[in-house]
Amino acid sequence: MAKARNKKGRSLWWRVHSWAGLKLAIFMTFVLATGTLAVFAHEIDWLVTPAMRASPQDGPRASWGALAAAATKAEPHGRLQTLYAPIDPWFTVEAWVDMGKGAPRRVYIDPWTGEVTGTHGWANVHRFLRQAHRHLMLPTKIGIPLVSSLALLLLASLVTGIVTYKKWWRGFFRLPRGGDARRLSGDLHRLGGLWSLWFVTLIALTGVWYLVETLGGNAAVPKLAKVETPLPAPTGAALDRLIAAARRVRPGLDIREIRFTEDNGIVLLGQDRAWLVRDRANGLTMDPADGQVLTALDGGDLDVHQRISEMADPLHFGTFGGLATKVIWFLFGTVLTGMSVTGVIIYAKRLERAERHQRTAGRIAWAGMGAWAYVCTALVILALLLTPGAIGGAS
Incomplete structure (x- = not known):
């Protein structure tokens, strides 16, 4: 009796896992693929420009x-x-x-x-991948919650995958078997899932955080003091004097970005003693008229809410460790994208065999997605159609 209940429970978990991975597979694969490529978006632009x-x-x-x-x-x-x-x-x-x-x-x-x-x-490539992955070229109030909600499906897939895979901890070094596409895709799916458990968890949790932010849970952004008299952007020796003054105040600030604003003067942003934060968490704003420091930003002074917000992007895209972490994130992103594909193959091949090849695996997969196949395909096509207007502009 207990054995039957356990089998029924696993069957329910498997159905949830199958639904989460199948119904929105087209949409999920597109978002995962663009996110994976976005890790090296700047490098791709470097190659083509x-x-x-x-x-x-x-x-x-x-x-x-x-x-x-x-x-x-x-x-x-x-x-x-x-x-x-x-x-x-x-x-x-x-x-x-x-x-x-x-x-x-x-x-x-x-x-x-x-x-x-x-x-x-x-x-450029970076703009396309960033906006396609982040909000499908749609208005951010619509696109970001839509994409971020996939993080909930990732979490569901993670939990149900562990529950349905008996003694999963033994499978880390179990090599994929050959024989047929169903067996191979199943073994690859399970192997990839085990080795990327940490990565799926990380991507899902940061995705949930983005969803929380779009629903009003975003952290407070420090207010920058305003200059009394807006001046043209200083260049040459005038800017160098401001930089020299800033370095005397914050010698540890590695300046990575300089913004020339009319309201807040010169904004110097970068990395300092706080680790795993975006450049905007550390910096100085200066009045170009007299070099006075107007606002000081220090990532070490952030509260817990703000620190989580600043950590999300470096963790989600793996940019915090330079090229080394970006390679790791790209490889595991590729595995995660492949798992979205192999999950569909597993479903289709299982039914194809049961039906004695009366329908092709492709037709079975499409039918299994139901109306979601049309919705997801439409979203991907819409993102591509909106691309020229969304990332265009000055030429």
């Missing part, structure tokens, strides 16, 4: 002032908006210039020579 490439040198780098001056000279009719430090030594500095209408224009500058290597419009 020669102007983003720099040759590392032994000499000193150009000053922030020289870089700002170069960006302003390259686009004299625009307003310098932001400067970004190179992601890696072989990347250029990237400047965003507000052209007054539409999206900013990108200016790439060699970090050693201070020479402009090229300019580019707003649309």
Whole structure:
């Protein structure tokens, strides 16, 4: 009797696992695939955009002032908006210039020579992958909750997968068997699931956090003091003097981003003593008129709520450890995406055999998804159709 109840319980868990992995498989696979590729989105842009490439040198780098001056000279009719430090030594500095209408224009500058290597419009691989993965090119109030809700399905799949896999802890080194597609896909699905337990948990929990934020649970953002008199963005020696003053106040601040704002003056953001936070958690805002520090931001002073918020992105995309963690996140993201596909194959092959091949596995999978297949396909197609308008802008 107990044995029958256990079998019935596992059957229920399996049905939940099957539903979570099958019905929204098209949507889930698209979101997982774009998220996996987004880990290396900047690197993909680097490959397809020669102007983003720099040759590392032994000499000193150009000053922030020289870089700002170069960006302003390259686009004299625009307003310098932001400067970004190179992601890696072989990347250029990237400047965003507000052209007054539409999206900013990108200016790439060699970090050693201070020479402009090229300019580019707003649309690129990074923008596509980020916006497709984050909110399907839809308005963020609609798209972010829609995508983030998949985290609940991931958690359901995680729990039900563990429950239905008897003595799962023994399967970490069980090699996939050959023979047929059903057996191979099943073994790969289970093996990938075991080794990526930590990763699925991490992605699901950060996804739930994004959902919480969109539903009103976002952490408080520090308010920045305003300047009395807005001034044009300082460049050259004027900016270098501000940077020198900032370093005297915060010698440990590794400046990764400089924002040139009209309301808050010069905003210097980067990394300091707090670990696993976004660049925006650490920084200084300065009045360009006299170099006075208006606001100081320190990731070490964040409360628990704010710290969770700042940790979410580095953990979700694996950017906190540079290239090494990005490789790990990409590999496990690929495994997770593959599991979404193999789960559908397992379902289809099981029924294909039961039906004695009266229908193909593809038709069985589509039928099994039901109306959700059309809804998910429509969402993916809609995201692609909205792409030109969503990531376009200044050319």
